[in-house]
Amino acid sequence: MCNIVFLLIVISLTVTIINAYHISRDGKRHPVRKVLQVQRSDVTDSTTFLLPLSEIIKTMGWNYVIFIHDKVDVDLVRNILEFVENRHANLKMNIYELTGNRRESMRDILIQRYSQQSPVPMILMLRNSTTTFLKIANNLDLESNKTTNYRTNSYWILLSPSPIIIDYFELLLEHIIFMNVNDTVEFSTKNTRNNVQDIKCLVQQYDSDLQHSKCSTTNLYPQSSYKLNRRNLKIGTLESIWIKKRVDTGGIADYTGVVADLTTILANLLNFTYTYVQPNDKKYGGKKNGKWRGLMRLAERRDIDVIIADLTITMERSEVVDYIYPPFHMENLGVLYKKGSRQSNGSSWFKIFSPLHWHVYLLTIASILVVGTLLAVVDNEKTYLTKRHVVRNNACGVSYLIISLLGFVSVRGDGIWPKRDAARVIVAFFWIFCVVITSVYIGNLTAKLTDITENPPFESLEGLIARPDWTAGFTGDSLSQATVSNTTNQILHTLWQKILECNKTDPNVLESNKTIQVEKVLNSNNYAYIVSDPLYFVLSRNDCALNTAGVAIPGLSLAIAVTKNSYLKYDFDSVMWKLSDNGFLKRLTDQHYKDNRPLSCKLKESNRSMRLGDMLGCILVVSVGMAMAFIVLAVERMVKRQHILRGRC
Numbered sequence: 001m002c003n004i005v006f007l008l009i010v011i012s013l014t015v016t017i018i019n020a021y022h023i024s025r026d027g028k029r030h031p032v033r034k035v036l037q038v039q040r041s042d043v044t045d046s047t048t049f050l051l052p053l054s055e056i057i058k059t060m061g062w063n064y065v066i067f068i069h070d071k072v073d074v075d076l077v078r079n080i081l082e083f084v085e086n087r088h089a090n091l092k093m094n095i096y097e098l099t100g101n102r103r104e105s106m107r108d109i110l111i112q113r114y115s116q117q118s119p120v121p122m123i124l125m126l127r128n129s130t131t132t133f134l135k136i137a138n139n140l141d142l143e144s145n146k147t148t149n150y151r152t153n154s155y156w157i158l159l160s161p162s163p164i165i166i167d168y169f170e171l172l173l174e175h176i177i178f179m180n181v182n183d184t185v186e187f188s189t190k191n192t193r194n195n196v197q198d199i200k201c202l203v204q205q206y207d208s209d210l211q212h213s214k215c216s217t218t219n220l221y222p223q224s225s226y227k228l229n230r231r232n233l234k235i236g237t238l239e240s241i242w243i244k245k246r247v248d249t250g251g252i253a254d255y256t257g258v259v260a261d262l263t264t265i266l267a268n269l270l271n272f273t274y275t276y277v278q279p280n281d282k283k284y285g286g287k288k289n290g291k292w293r294g295l296m297r298l299a300e301r302r303d304i305d306v307i308i309a310d311l312t313i314t315m316e317r318s319e320v321v322d323y324i325y326p327p328f329h330m331e332n333l334g335v336l337y338k339k340g341s342r343q344s345n346g347s348s349w350f351k352i353f354s355p356l357h358w359h360v361y362l363l364t365i366a367s368i369l370v371v372g373t374l375l376a377v378v379d380n381e382k383t384y385l386t387k388r389h390v391v392r393n394n395a396c397g398v399s400y401l402i403i404s405l406l407g408f409v410s411v412r413g414d415g416i417w418p419k420r421d422a423a424r425v426i427v428a429f430f431w432i433f434c435v436v437i438t439s440v441y442i443g444n445l446t447a448k449l450t451d452i453t454e455n456p457p458f459e460s461l462e463g464l465i466a467r468p469d470w471t472a473g474f475t476g477d478s479l480s481q482a483t484v485s486n487t488t489n490q491i492l493h494t495l496w497q498k499i500l501e502c503n504k505t506d507p508n509v510l511e512s513n514k515t516i517q518v519e520k521v522l523n524s525n526n527y528a529y530i531v532s533d534p535l536y537f538v539l540s541r542n543d544c545a546l547n548t549a550g551v552a553i554p555g556l557s558l559a560i561a562v563t564k565n566s567y568l569k570y571d572f573d574s575v576m577w578k579l580s581d582n583g584f585l586k587r588l589t590d591q592h593y594k595d596n597r598p599l600s601c602k603l604k605e606s607n608r609s610m611r612l613g614d615m616l617g618c619i620l621v622v623s624v625g626m627a628m629a630f631i632v633l634a635v636e637r638m639v640k641r642q643h644i645l646r647g648r649c
Contacts, residue, residue: 049159049179050083053123056157056177057088059215062121064092066113068133069125071097073161076181077125080159098129106136111144120154125181130158138172141567146302149567152228155221174229175221189220227271227571235263235274236295236304238284241514241536242558242592243309258592262328262560263308265588269575277304284311286482296320299563306568307561312479312532320564324572326580327557329589333480335464335472335550336534338521340457355444356437364437371430375423425628457526461550464528465494471502472528473509473517480532481510483553492552495530521546532556539593544601 057065065084069077084091096109106129114120124130137150155175177199178188189199201215218225239245243259255263255276267274277298279285285296295311298304300320313323353361458464464472472495474481484492502509511517518537521529522545531537534548560576562568579585 049181050080052179053080053157053159054084054087055215056220057084057091057121059220060121060155060217062091064094065121065123066094066096066109067123067125068096068098068109070127070129072127073125073181080125098126098133106133107140110137110140110150111148114148114150120150121157122154123157123159125159127161130160134158134171134173141172146305146563147565147567152223152226152231153567153570155224174223174226177220189222227269230271230273232273232275233305233568234277234303236277236279236298236307237263237309238278238282238295240310241533241540258588259308259310261588261591265579265584266308266572266575270571274306283477284309284479285317286477286479287316292320299561302563305563305566306572310558311561313557313559314479317561321561322564322566322569324560324562324569324576326576326585327559328576328585329558329592331533331556331558332551333483333530333532333553333556334534334548335461335552336518336521336529336531336537336546336548337457337527338525338545339547340455340525355441355447360437367430367433371426374426422630429624429628456547456549459549461491461495461552464550465491465498467526470526470528471506471509471524472499472530473502473511473520474499474530475514475517475532476510476512478512480530480553484530495552499530518546536592539595539597542596542598544597 067081081093081095084093094113098105124133126133134156137154141148141151151172152174154173156173157177157179159179159181161181176189199215199220201219223229237243237255237259240259241257243255243257246254246256253276263274266272279294279298281294283294285292285294285299287293291297292300295304295307295309296317299307307321310329311317313327457470458467464470474484484496487493487496499509508516508520511520514531517529517531521527530552538546538548560572562572576585579588
């Protein structure tokens with residue numbers, strides 16, 4: 001009796017172990033996944049899975065899918081295609097039929113259909129080759145020289161009439177849905193622990209006994225929210241004013257600057273880790289003897305994944321990299337020079353006339369002549385008040401009025417007492433005009449006499465070229481040098497010839513180290529440095545030593561770049577456009593131009609003379625006064641005429 005009980009216990013344990021594990025052909029044990037099942041009486045047995053399949057396509061918002069099948073289940077394949085075509089009229093399907101177990105044809109399909117611009121949706125209906133196909137896709141990213149990213153940029157639906165035996169821990173593909181094609185509906189998906197889990201929202205939609213729940217992308221593909229899923233990227237960079245390397249006492253390198261901040265932001269948004277790589281030759285990259293150097297060399301050999309540096313966009317570099325748009329900054333190639341001494345405006349016999357432009361003086365003289373003439377016409381009979389007695393003159397001359405108005409302009413008035421109302425209006429508005437002119441003159445004269453400004457040696461690139469006592473230099477072996485030396489622009493060509501002449505006596509004018517070039521500017525009173533982003537060198541100092549003048553090449557675009565045909569371009573493009581649209585990129589690059597100079601460096605501009613355009617208000621005042629005077633004069637004449645007519649009556 002005891003033997004029988006013991007035997008039953010052994011049989012029960014054996015059955016339990018068999019149910020818990022499945023032993024594959026390679027001898028490995030795989031846990032049997034538990035799946036939710038639902039049967040529907042209103043759908044035929046062979047098409048029970050089609051409604052969930054349609055729901056997945058709709059939820060993911062796919063515009064096209066790649067459908068791969070073999071010749072084993074021809075009728076079932078026909079039903080799938082007809083159903084999907086009827087339910088999704090705008091869906092484009094690329095259909096491939098595999099014959100046999102040819103690995104070459106499977107690999108060709110994967111390489112041919114990979115898209116960098118959008119995720120790749122794949123539907124597999126392979127009875128005998130599913131595992132083989134997945135293994136090829138799993139290893140393709142390593143074999144394609146980093147031009148594909150099936151690991152995170154592909155979404156798979158595996159249709160199979162029998163359970164698929166896969167080692168989930170070895171499978172790098174992150175987005176997979178398993179569906180059994182039989183009389184029951186079974187849904188499962190790969191989760192973040194490299195195992196499978198049930199897709200409950202799909203079952204709930206097709207089982208009336210369960211509470212309805214709408215599916216989302218993360219329900220169907222749980223790892224889709226993890227972006228690059230902590231993948232380690234090698235980022236090529238180069239120390240510059242945009243990114244600086246700092247080594248602490250423990251020997252650990254740390255990077256600071258706008259580019260370093262941008263790298264951290266991108267890593268957080270796309271969920272990747274990174275390692276900085278710098279080229280040994282410390283070059284951004286250009287061709288020399290037909291071979292790339294610097295960062296471009298690393299990108300060509302695919303020793304790096306991304307270049308995040310102040311890399312200028314050029315057509316030549318696009319041969320080996322793809323730029324990420326939009327650029328994160330636009331800068332100019334300009335002139336940097338040392339400021340001269342601050343000087344006063346000097347002395348001049350005619351400085352007293354500098355507050356007003358000569359056009360304003362002409363306007364004032366013309367106003368005196370016009371107003372004097374009008375007063376003589378409007379007010380024939382005037383009374384002039386002198387200091388001792390009153391003189392009445394019924395026939396006042398124009399010259400006498402003009403002489404009186406000259407004193408009026410000096411805000412003395414000189415005893416003008418018009419009799420008629422029209423004349424009084426003219427005098428009142430002319431008085432306002434005189435007050436404004438006098439106030440502006442006194443204020444500008446005070447500023448001119450006390451103003452101290454800097455006299456720049458030149459104000460443009462042409463001015464630098466025209467100064468024989470000034471020398472100029474470039475950052476040697478750089479993009480700016482290559483651009484200017486091969487330009488067809490006459491001004492830049494003349495500048496390059498000037499630099500070549502300077503190079504004969506001073507080889508340091510083509511020094512490649514920017515720090516040495518800036519020191520050369522500071523130690524010389526007649527050396528100009530042609531450099532990209534000269535404004536940064538001015539604002540980053542804590543003194544007033546440097547200044548900029550002129551632009552050699554405007555609008556140089558700085559952008560991130562990825563290796564040619566890289567799988568990363570789509571993700572980086574999407575994130576950079578979002579950062580640009582919400583204004584974050586501009587706020588980030590504005591930190592680059594923080595003004596560290598003392599307040600004494602911020603010189604006010606030279607006070608310019610008051611011009612005619614600035615006096616339009618005064619002209620308006622005089623014009624309004626004249627118009628009102630004529631209106632008053634017309635009214636006076638009408639009233640006087642009425643009195644005359646009444647007297648005759």
